[in-house]
Amino acid sequence: MSGAGKTCAVVIGASGGIGGAFEAALIEEGTFGTVHGFARSRSGTQHLDLFDEGTIAAAAAHVAKGPPPALVIVATGLLHTADRGPEKALGDLDPAWLAQVYAVNAIGPALVAKHFLPLLPKVGKPVFAALSARVGSIADNRLGGWYGYRASKAALNMLVRNLAIEERRRNARAIVVALHPGTVDTALSLPFQGNVQPGKLFDAERAALQLLDVIEGLNLPDSGKLFDFEGKEIPA
Template sequence: MRHLQILTVLADQPPGPQSSQTVSNPGTLVEPQATDLFHWQGHALVVGAGGIGQALADGLAQRAAGLQVHTAGPKRGTWRLDLGDDASLESFAALALERFQPLRLVICTAGLLHEGSLQPEKRLLQVNRDNLRRSFELNAFGPLLLAKALEPALPRHLPLHFASLSARVGSITDNKLGGWYAYRAAKAAQNQLLRTLAIEWRRRLPLACVTALHPGTTATGLSEPFRSSVPPSGLFSPQRAAHQLLEVLATRSAEQSGNFVAWDGQPIPW
């Protein structure tokens, strides 16, 4: 296996020399016949360099020697990307087309549950139009607009993964407790958008696998105010969550594209 190099250059700095891992002509790429991503060659991108995102990048660096791993986010990551800014997406799309060839794996971990006055609602009186809009912007629209921006950089002739972190509370069937209006609805919308994307890509990118992933309750800043009742056995470290999610993706192929899957590989009803 070739040596893995993780880029540590910020997007606002001049790009450095290309790693020997970069494939200038994807048509000549040769890799083992194994279908799981740990044996792929090319580039991987993790969007959202928080707890789970950074753990995913670290896990890929350790386990996928043929993939050059990139991270991106509005404040953290090797590249700057704001999913809520069209200009940022457009600039990043050009960067990906130039530098990330072939782009084999994209995992979007960006998500928003609480921020300032935006808090999970316990009753209808707490629902706020601005908070609904903000939750949908990042939790629902963000992953789809990321897919749109990156589509020109994705290979048609090679297997690839596009995955995004959803949440079990986004399941309409599984909603037994109510509350959390904005977050539930935004994650449900993300699921629908990814399902629709998977259907289109069956025609346009037939080797792509699109997956909505539920990581389980993980010890990150997103869950911190709400996990006091979670037993230790049900609370994952970011490293464990990342390991489990990569194991799930490694077993999936284009035939399973468009599904909503938990950290243990079990399907979640819509």
Template sequence: MKHLPEGYRALVLGASGTLGSALKAALEADPRCATVTGLSRRGTPPLVLEDEATLRAAAEAMREAGPYALILDACGALRLDGRGPEKRLDDLDPRALARSFEVNAIGRALVLKHFIPLLPRQGRCIFGVLSARVGSISDNRAGGWYGYRAAKAAGNMLLQTAAIECTRSRPEAVFAALQPGTVPSPLSAPFLAGHPTVSAEEAAQGLLAALDTLPAQRGASFIDAKGQAIPW
């Protein structure tokens, strides 16, 4: 990360996941990064998207070691409670829809609420969140995946709205929703057929490189691991 201050601190949320752990490892290999801290559901302190108290406590625990010039939110879930994405309207279940929004949209909003204050107020800093191309309303060509698409789109709107607010007080801050590509993992395995994949390590390197070159602006960007813009 050549465009962050020398000796910057980084924080990775969801660091126990396939992509989160790859992002943490890539930052640990950056000689310009002083420290990388990873938080996860099973870590200490725990980070549970459905429990705001854990998010508040985790942010408070990190505050003394901050501020963090780079915060990456790699949290989220494609399968919840044993259910995968719906393919048809007939598959819709209100509880499953609510769970997807609880994790992928409301959880994201609460992460933004508690962790944006850990960014420095002066100088360049970055807040990146994992999103998905299927969360693009303009790019929806195949249909299906109702709950996941809608929750990711909602998460993108929450990020965009928070970014507009926060760049008023942090004019050099960069906010971005990130599409890593299709990364093989235990959770994505049932959905990989017919899709080109990219390793977690390659996706992490691409996302970090893309983030490093993004300019500060009013609001957030939505990009893939090659730095290409994705329509909202």
């Protein structure tokens, strides 16, 4: 992200655990002149709802008024709600729930890319990164279950690959990737933390810093791929 001092950074989902940690870390580092944080729960120019493309377009228009974004991070995800958890078996499939999970985990990030990728500068090493998950890897799926979450993250990984290919034609300097943060101590993972091996549950601040290190080490051939928090490529 060379030349980042004359650019800005954008965090989508900045009210969440890891999104907020990204925003705080980027502000503290001071690499970027401005750090824009957007979230559904925020108001005014910081409001962005993945279910409403108009708010995504408005957020992009707001960012476009200033220095271009050399880093855009989509730190959103849906695994469960207060009254609905991930499917354990085929009989649990529900079309409304599947649509909601896809809207947050795949369609929303794609719409963010639609409006924000054209803003990336054509100099330096601009990065568009979306949080995915190892369970979205088809090759790595050995347990099954979690139909909506797995499938929507797999869809996100394919969307990232598509976006990377198209973006290469428009902006040869841009890198588009999906990132797996590991199991982070947030509301998303809370009901399932009992199954996490010792030392494998990361606090949000550590997870954000790890992924920022991964982002810093990316190069053009990495575009379109999925990487974990150690910078290791995960098969899609």
